Amino acid sequence: MENVSVFGAGSWGTALASLLGQNGHNVTLWCRRADQARAINVTGENPNYLRGHPISSNVTATNKIEEAVRSPLWVIALPTQAIRGFLTDVAQMTSVRPYICNVAKGIEIKSSSTVSGIVRDVMGDVSYSVLSGPSHAEEVIQDLPTAVVVASLNCEVAERWQAMFSRPNFRVYTSSDVMGVEIGGAVKNVIAIAAGIAKAMGLGDNALAALVSRGLAEIMRLGAKMGANPLTLAGLAGVGDLVVTCFSAHSRNLRLGLAIGKGKSMAEAISELGQVAEGAYTVKALKEMGRKVCEELPIVDAVYDMLYNDLAPEEALNTLLLRDLKPELPPAMQWM
Numbered sequence: 001m002e003n004v005s006v007f008g009a010g011s012w013g014t015a016l017a018s019l020l021g022q023n024g025h026n027v028t029l030w031c032r033r034a035d036q037a038r039a040i041n042v043t044g045e046n047p048n049y050l051r052g053h054p055i056s057s058n059v060t061a062t063n064k065i066e067e068a069v070r071s072p073l074w075v076i077a078l079p080t081q082a083i084r085g086f087l088t089d090v091a092q093m094t095s096v097r098p099y100i101c102n103v104a105k106g107i108e109i110k111s112s113s114t115v116s117g118i119v120r121d122v123m124g125d126v127s128y129s130v131l132s133g134p135s136h137a138e139e140v141i142q143d144l145p146t147a148v149v150v151a152s153l154n155c156e157v158a159e160r161w162q163a164m165f166s167r168p169n170f171r172v173y174t175s176s177d178v179m180g181v182e183i184g185g186a187v188k189n190v191i192a193i194a195a196g197i198a199k200a201m202g203l204g205d206n207a208l209a210a211l212v213s214r215g216l217a218e219i220m221r222l223g224a225k226m227g228a229n230p231l232t233l234a235g236l237a238g239v240g241d242l243v244v245t246c247f248s249a250h251s252r253n254l255r256l257g258l259a260i261g262k263g264k265s266m267a268e269a270i271s272e273l274g275q276v277a278e279g280a281y282t283v284k285a286l287k288e289m290g291r292k293v294c295e296e297l298p299i300v301d302a303v304y305d306m307l308y309n310d311l312a313p314e315e316a317l318n319t320l321l322l323r324d325l326k327p328e329l330p331p332a333m334q335w336m
């Protein structure tokens with residue numbers, strides 16, 4: 001059994017800490033608030049996230065970062081935009097060279113980088129893995145079945161995380177396609193915001209299915225430019241996660257889109273949600289990165305303009321539908 005620290009006691013960090021504890025590991029769950037850590041240790045539940053769901057007794061919560069950094073295995077479950085600052089602080093506190101497994105799904109605005117790039121910038125050549133796939137915390141904490149993927153450039157490291165996380169109702173596959181898994185997990189959040197807006201507009205099921213398919217085309221186009229394997233994007237970290245995020249009532253990104261589609265401002269929508277909707281930030285990073293690496297990301301552009309340039313959803317819809325007609329697949333992607 002392993003000693004592992006989970007950094008971030010939001011809904012995903014809490015669900016994964018409990019899962020690792022159920023698998024018999026010694027888990028330290030780092031919370032940034034002392035009162036939250038105390039409540040978890042006393043009541044066996046997180047008072048702020050996933051209330052009513054007991055956390056494994058193998059989990060000890062702490063807000064003392066110097067305790068949490070002693071574990072050799074770190075699971076990073078923080079919002080993407082907070083990871084660089086967090087790692088910069090903790091890197092100065094410890095000589096441990098941890099094995100890192102990132103479970104956040106986003107792209108950093110200031111660097112246009114996925115989390116592997118942030119970790120490399122701050123920690124240098126440290127062991128990095130990423131776990132992603134269709135996995136809403138609200139279902140994982142109830143031990144409802146799903147399948148996910150953990151990617152690392154080092155196959156043995158991916159297998160080590162696979163063995164730690166796997167349980168009968170949490171089936172973990174391995175992959176060596178770190179970039180594919182990261183891009184799939186990050187960009188689907190932006191498409192899910194678009195799905196929420198489309199739902200709020202009452203556009204119907206056909207429109208949602210078309211949006212998800214053309215969203216996948218954008219994920220694949222960007223992924224190809226970033227070196228991702230297109231088949232990864234057709235798998236759990238791509239299609240699997242895109243579908244659950246665009247259709248599940250649990251999704252924070254879908255709910256943010258629903259609020260925007262009903263006319264709420266960004267500030268209102270974010271404050272009502274009270275949790276991170278990564279797509280709202282990743283779309284800013286993609287706007288920058290998209291211009292540099294990928295000439296055409298029309299759904300991403302439309303979401304950006306609806307969120308940050310007051311573009312009305314009806315206008316965004318017209319812009320998307322009335323673009324020049326063209327083949328479904330770009331010439332480079334035709335198989336014959």
Ligand SMILES: NC(=O)C1=CN([C@@H]2O[C@H](COP(=O)(O)OP(=O)(O)OC[C@H]3O[C@@H](n4cnc5c(N)ncnc54)[C@H](OP(=O)(O)O)[C@@H]3O)[C@@H](O)[C@H]2O)C=CC1
Pocket residue numbers: 008009010011012013032033048049077078079080082086103104105106135136137138274275276278
């Ligand atoms: N929720 C889910 O089902 C899933 C989420 N993810 C991904 O996991 C990541 C975390 O999401 P989730 O758990 O839902 O987020 P939540 O909003 O539920 O929780 C975020 C956590 O991060 C903490 N936090 C926020 N900002 C900072 C900061 N600057 N420094 C340190 N801690 C901070 C919060 O602390 P506090 O409570 O004190 O504010 C809270 O513990 C995201 O990238 C998300 O996309 C991936 C798969 C499933």
Ligand SMILES: O=C(CO)COP(=O)(O)O
Pocket residue numbers: 105133134135136137189192241244245250251252253254276277278
């Ligand atoms: O990534 C997730 C499920 O796999 C969670 O998505 P949301 O952040 O939209 O809830």
